[in-house]
Amino acid sequence: MPVTHKKRVTQLIFTLLLLGLLLARGQGIGASPPRQQQIIHTVQAGETLFLIAERYGTTVEAIVAANGLSDPDLIFVGQQLVIPQGETVEVLLPVVVQPGDTLPILASRYNTTVQAIAERNHLLHPALIRTGQTLTIPTFSPVPDRSLVHVVQAGDTSLRIAWRYGVDFWTLAQVNELQNPAILPAGQCLRIPLTGATEELPPPFHTLQITPQPVAQGQTLVIKVHTLRPAEVSGTFAGQTLSFARQQENVYWALVGVNALANPGPYELSLSASDAVGSVATATERVTVVAGEFEVQYIYLSPEVSVLLDPELVRDERLLVAEVMGRFTPSPAWTGLFRVPLQGEINITSPFGGRRSYNDGPIASYHGGIDFGADEGTPVYAAATGRVALAEPLQVRGKAVILDHGMGVYTGYWHLSGIAVQAGQTVLAGDLIGYVGSTGLSTAPHLHWELRVNNVQVDPWQWTQQPIP
Numbered sequence: 001m002p003v004t005h006k007k008r009v010t011q012l013i014f015t016l017l018l019l020g021l022l023l024a025r026g027q028g029i030g031a032s033p034p035r036q037q038q039i040i041h042t043v044q045a046g047e048t049l050f051l052i053a054e055r056y057g058t059t060v061e062a063i064v065a066a067n068g069l070s071d072p073d074l075i076f077v078g079q080q081l082v083i084p085q086g087e088t089v090e091v092l093l094p095v096v097v098q099p100g101d102t103l104p105i106l107a108s109r110y111n112t113t114v115q116a117i118a119e120r121n122h123l124l125h126p127a128l129i130r131t132g133q134t135l136t137i138p139t140f141s142p143v144p145d146r147s148l149v150h151v152v153q154a155g156d157t158s159l160r161i162a163w164r165y166g167v168d169f170w171t172l173a174q175v176n177e178l179q180n181p182a183i184l185p186a187g188q189c190l191r192i193p194l195t196g197a198t199e200e201l202p203p204p205f206h207t208l209q210i211t212p213q214p215v216a217q218g219q220t221l222v223i224k225v226h227t228l229r230p231a232e233v234s235g236t237f238a239g240q241t242l243s244f245a246r247q248q249e250n251v252y253w254a255l256v257g258v259n260a261l262a263n264p265g266p267y268e269l270s271l272s273a274s275d276a277v278g279s280v281a282t283a284t285e286r287v288t289v290v291a292g293e294f295e296v297q298y299i300y301l302s303p304e305v306s307v308l309l310d311p312e313l314v315r316d317e318r319l320l321v322a323e324v325m326g327r328f329t330p331s332p333a334w335t336g337l338f339r340v341p342l343q344g345e346i347n348i349t350s351p352f353g354g355r356r357s358y359n360d361g362p363i364a365s366y367h368g369g370i371d372f373g374a375d376e377g378t379p380v381y382a383a384a385t386g387r388v389a390l391a392e393p394l395q396v397r398g399k400a401v402i403l404d405h406g407m408g409v410y411t412g413y414w415h416l417s418g419i420a421v422q423a424g425q426t427v428l429a430g431d432l433i434g435y436v437g438s439t440g441l442s443t444a445p446h447l448h449w450e451l452r453v454n455n456v457q458v459d460p461w462q463w464t465q466q467p468i469p
């Protein structure tokens, strides 16, 4: 991300703020190439010039100068302000070329020029772009107004909060007008500026809900598209095709399993909707993936069990499980929350996502599910309604049950002492499917419960807390 320039600008602004030199002339601040366009912004309740400047990626000084304001604190709701575009900060967006895209279409969608895209991507011939290619689009679009609020916890620091949300420290300090970012009282609410496109959605799109935002490594992202009329909705996330289902009249949804090892940063969500009259609209959003909080686990296995770490055996079984859990059944069989597969009090011995080292080996994997410690023979229940896709003993996972819940969502139950269902059978949420054991690669009786979305292992706990979709 080309934040160097922006960082310098925001650092300078911050310094000026501290010195109380808010009205000092900002000569030399705006080094971006001037743009001819102007935006008119109508002041909303609660806005300050700082928030407005942040929203459009410009500076307070530039807005003050462009509007001849005598006092930057005296703006009023409904006032129309000229936002000078000469002070916008260049943003580089990674964009995957979609069928039908041309450079003029991309240039107009991202408020830039064909020449700027061609130069940035060293395109010898601008007509030669291909579907699936990733282009870096330089754009001067305003910084969108989308934000979260973080309530400061005891021990939080601004650096840590900035890192956690993947935002720039100085931007965080500036947006919240922090006089001393080193001191954050617990309970203070901080506005977290998030980047992502916010252009008006073209019809037949109505609204778009993306939950959660930002999304952490190992979480399930729910994309819900509301349309004005019945439409055919399709899309990609980071270049991967999404499968949409219709939830109700004019509401369509799709899921993305965010890999626990995905690189934190912005990812592109591209959507397209076509209605019965044949008009096709496209929309692009940026979704920020932030780091999850995972611990490192050191696991020691006895020699007999270590034999099961034979790479070939591990690989063959992994491929088998991936093949079963990779089949896509279009309609969802579940409704509401998933239930924890054990009854009564539960004991989580290993949460999802912990980075793993076996017998002091390198940290090359992570825990793909949740482990529950429980006595041998404890009943295990289906987390949700679905069809039994596999019910058989495996060498690493032990006696295993896999349930297909539709829409690419599967749950797996490993190391069972006994299996109570048969492949092909339909089970309802809460039906008995087996018993806790310690079969396969296991050191003590426990249930390993995992959940996959399109074959990506995600944290099942989210599904027990948040109704999806």
Ligand SMILES: [Zn+2]
Residues within 6 Å of the ligand: 350, 367, 369, 370, 371, 447, 448, 449
């Ligand atoms: Zn486990």
